Amino acid sequence: MTFRYELLRTDPSTGARRGTFHTPHGPVQTPGFMPVGTQGTVKGLTIDQVAGTGAEMILGNTYHLALRPGPETVRALGGLHAMFGWEGPILTDSGGFQIFSLKDINKITEHSVVFRSHIDGAIIDLTPERSIEIQEALGSDVAMVLDHVVALPAEPDEVQMAMERSIRWAERCLNAAGRSDQARFAIVQGGLDVPLRVQCARELSSMGFEGYAVGGLSVGEAPAEMYRITGATTPELPTDKPRYLMGVGRPVDLLESVMRGIDLFDCVMPTRNGRNGLAFTDLGPIKIRNAKHRHATEPLEPECPCLACTRHTRGYLRHLFIAGEMLGPILMSLHNLTYYQRLMQGAREAIEAGTLAEYVAEKKRGWGIS
Amino acid sequence: MTFRYELLRTDPSTGARRGTFHTPHGPVQTPGFMPVGTQGTVKGLTIDQVAGTGAEMILGNTYHLALRPGPETVRALGGLHAMFGWEGPILTDSGGFQIFSLKDINKITEHSVVFRSHIDGAIIDLTPERSIEIQEALGSDVAMVLDHVVALPAEPDEVQMAMERSIRWAERCLNAAGRSDQARFAIVQGGLDVPLRVQCARELSSMGFEGYAVGGLSVGEAPAEMYRITGATTPELPTDKPRYLMGVGRPVDLLESVMRGIDLFDCVMPTRNGRNGLAFTDLGPIKIRNAKHRHATEPLEPECPCLACTRHTRGYLRHLFIAGEMLGPILMSLHNLTYYQRLMQGAREAIEAGTLAEYVAEKKRGWGIS
Ligand SMILES: [Zn+2]
Ligand SMILES: [Zn+2]
Numbered sequence: 001m002t003f004r005y006e007l008l009r010t011d012p013s014t015g016a017r018r019g020t021f022h023t024p025h026g027p028v029q030t031p032g033f034m035p036v037g038t039q040g041t042v043k044g045l046t047i048d049q050v051a052g053t054g055a056e057m058i059l060g061n062t063y064h065l066a067l068r069p070g071p072e073t074v075r076a077l078g079g080l081h082a083m084f085g086w087e088g089p090i091l092t093d094s095g096g097f098q099i100f101s102l103k104d105i106n107k108i109t110e111h112s113v114v115f116r117s118h119i120d121g122a123i124i125d126l127t128p129e130r131s132i133e134i135q136e137a138l139g140s141d142v143a144m145v146l147d148h149v150v151a152l153p154a155e156p157d158e159v160q161m162a163m164e165r166s167i168r169w170a171e172r173c174l175n176a177a178g179r180s181d182q183a184r185f186a187i188v189q190g191g192l193d194v195p196l197r198v199q200c201a202r203e204l205s206s207m208g209f210e211g212y213a214v215g216g217l218s219v220g221e222a223p224a225e226m227y228r229i230t231g232a233t234t235p236e237l238p239t240d241k242p243r244y245l246m247g248v249g250r251p252v253d254l255l256e257s258v259m260r261g262i263d264l265f266d267c268v269m270p271t272r273n274g275r276n277g278l279a280f281t282d283l284g285p286i287k288i289r290n291a292k293h294r295h296a297t298e299p300l301e302p303e304c305p306c307l308a309c310t311r312h313t314r315g316y317l318r319h320l321f322i323a324g325e326m327l328g329p330i331l332m333s334l335h336n337l338t339y340y341q342r343l344m345q346g347a348r349e350a351i352e353a354g355t356l357a358e359y360v361a362e363k364k365r366g367w368g369i370s
Numbered sequence: 371m372t373f374r375y376e377l378l379r380t381d382p383s384t385g386a387r388r389g390t391f392h393t394p395h396g397p398v399q400t401p402g403f404m405p406v407g408t409q410g411t412v413k414g415l416t417i418d419q420v421a422g423t424g425a426e427m428i429l430g431n432t433y434h435l436a437l438r439p440g441p442e443t444v445r446a447l448g449g450l451h452a453m454f455g456w457e458g459p460i461l462t463d464s465g466g467f468q469i470f471s472l473k474d475i476n477k478i479t480e481h482s483v484v485f486r487s488h489i490d491g492a493i494i495d496l497t498p499e500r501s502i503e504i505q506e507a508l509g510s511d512v513a514m515v516l517d518h519v520v521a522l523p524a525e526p527d528e529v530q531m532a533m534e535r536s537i538r539w540a541e542r543c544l545n546a547a548g549r550s551d552q553a554r555f556a557i558v559q560g561g562l563d564v565p566l567r568v569q570c571a572r573e574l575s576s577m578g579f580e581g582y583a584v585g586g587l588s589v590g591e592a593p594a595e596m597y598r599i600t601g602a603t604t605p606e607l608p609t610d611k612p613r614y615l616m617g618v619g620r621p622v623d624l625l626e627s628v629m630r631g632i633d634l635f636d637c638v639m640p641t642r643n644g645r646n647g648l649a650f651t652d653l654g655p656i657k658i659r660n661a662k663h664r665h666a667t668e669p670l671e672p673e674c675p676c677l678a679c680t681r682h683t684r685g686y687l688r689h690l691f692i693a694g695e696m697l698g699p700i701l702m703s704l705h706n707l708t709y710y711q712r713l714m715q716g717a718r719e720a721i722e723a724g725t726l727a728e729y730v731a732e733k734k735r736g737w738g739i740s
Contacts, residue, residue, distance in 0.1 A: 041690060041697040046677055046704075049416075069664070069689040076665040077685045085681035294439070295446040307416055311455035315447045319439040320411060326696060327411040334416075 003141075003183040003210045005030075005242045005263075011356045015234060015261035018351040021211075021242045023089040023141045024181050025081065026056070030242060030263035031347050033254065033340045034059045034091060036271065039068065040083055043271050044330045045337070047085040053306070053334065054341035057089040059266045062135055062144075063098035067117050067124075071137035079139030091266075092140035094131045094173075096187075097215070097247065100149035108148060110165065128169040129176035136179045142211065144246075145173035147187040149216050159191035163200050166215075170204055183210035185244060191216060192225050194232045201236035212237045213244040214262070218253070227256050234261035251280055251343055252369055255360045258347050265344075270336035275329040277321045280339045282366040286314070288332065293318040306338040307331065373511075373553040373580045375400075375612045375633075381726045385604060385631035388721040391581075391612045393459040393511045394551050395451065396426070400612060400633035401717050403624065403710045404429045404461060406641065409438065410453055413641050414700045415707070417455040423676070423704065424711035427459040429636045432505055432514075433468035437487050437494075441507035449509030461636075462510035464501045464543075466557075467585070467617065470519035478518060480535065498539040499546035506549045512581065514616075515543040517557040519586050529561035533570050536585075540574055553580035555614060561586060562595050564602045571606035582607045583614040584632070588623070597626050604631035621650055621713055622739055625730045628717050635714075640706035645699040647691045650709045652736040656684070658702065663688040676708040677701065 135143035148162040190196030244264035296314035308331035320328030350359035505513035560566030614634035666684035678701035690698030720729035
């Protein structure tokens, strides 16, 4: 098989899994974190720097890439891998989430989502089939099905309707797909309603996707709700397929979700927060603009192997932000992505050693989270 | 001696010199180009990327660094080398040129230059002694003397007065200097008047600086005028000291000036133009935003070893600029700095081989300059 999830170990005291997801562009060790390359670039970093953080798989956003440069241009430039200059696996989302976040300009019917381009105002009619067509043109390793995401809180009827539609759309995506070198991942919806989530997970599981995502979370609900829904969903998914929690999240969210059986993550937090001057560390976040760092000669994090930590002081990083220099966001993004990769590497090692619960407890102590 | 210029070869058919400038932070092969790190960073690039372009010496701007983060903060962070994370030599300018470019808010007397900070409006009284004091706090390898730069064209009286004052200020800088691990470079002024330039060069040469700069050029005069003045000045300077043409310039200006005996250059063009979407190549500049590059799968320059050229297409670079992604300016700056370093490396090899005139003629043909 072109795509294969190899389950290496299941943690006896949690639902955590240690595995390898094999793709045509190489393996991904899981649990793993995918940096987000919204517009065909992980913001501010060269592709060598992204690889240097330890990332094995990256994510591109179909919505953005479809609008600019457009699927035909990506294809003309040799596909997403050639365009990015990235030889490892790439996952593309379906465009569903970005459309959800622009919901005031949308019309969603059973047929499609109609929306206006945020770039030139053009009307775009995105069907599940068109989403797959675009992702096949982009040439990612993994295509996500188009789903119907609802904002939370929502009426139960609306949540159920969107979940059922997401299943029908997932089937349409499967029927439309033609590339044998591209996997399709289905997306479980159902809001914060466990029975709906379970029903959705079971129906999608019977359809034979190469992977399964938990979607529609991290949209404003409390973290405990997100953990509860994730923990109720993963047991309904096939054990021989990877599980991806979309758009999540903070370091603690990653570890809590790993313990609930999630294998893959993506989130803009490490890069977006880095650009805004916030660094993740084992002792919690550091706001680098703070005046107390003015003369600070220590690195962001002593153990971190990233360039920001091995070559520069907090005082210098602060200077870069105060002076408005691009290098500040660059170095902080590099550090944060390195932090996320190290966090996942630590989780993988802990699962192998049978010490995940201790690992998570230790990290939470450092972050000041009980 | 801590600082030493080793003359390796003089080109018989031009005034070009091949040499090595030895500093406490290592040697610099000349002719050489220094990337500009105005605020303690070469804009958009990590210090590893700067080193990867082949740069051996970088420049920091005293005016900017004195205002932000301030010399005391630089000192607290271990000096400029530690702050930059750069182990090679660093040259700092005196603040004179930046003050010249803010001339409408200045008052220049024999004692000092008084100006307002562009950051917080504070009144700053910069004497030659204070300029050296700041540069000693910064800890650069080479400190430039404070000089009086006049805008061209200017009245002959004004040019002469400024040149004579620059000599007196150079002497005051020399008297104020205390660090044995920091070289002082004098700056020849005199506008476009050859006798004034010659007089200035001779007087400064008798004062025993560790290096000499040609200043007050590239301020609006025609390139031919710049070449004429440079060519008339260098023969008056000691042959056993490095010669630095400040703030110059385009690739052709570098080669024309190398043929007139210049050893060191600095300029913001490779980074500034790169950020604006212009790439330097052997076939002349490329405006990457141009629609003709949309589907272009070739690199900026086939022979270039930089990341932009080895991993990415023109079409991708164009996309990054159109999409407003930071990586566009980053990759173009990387390419342009690599281009400048390769140009200088080629010049050094041509001087060694006795083929500099052919090298320059070939480059000019490629650029479409007769
Ligand atoms: Zn780090
Ligand atoms: Zn290049």
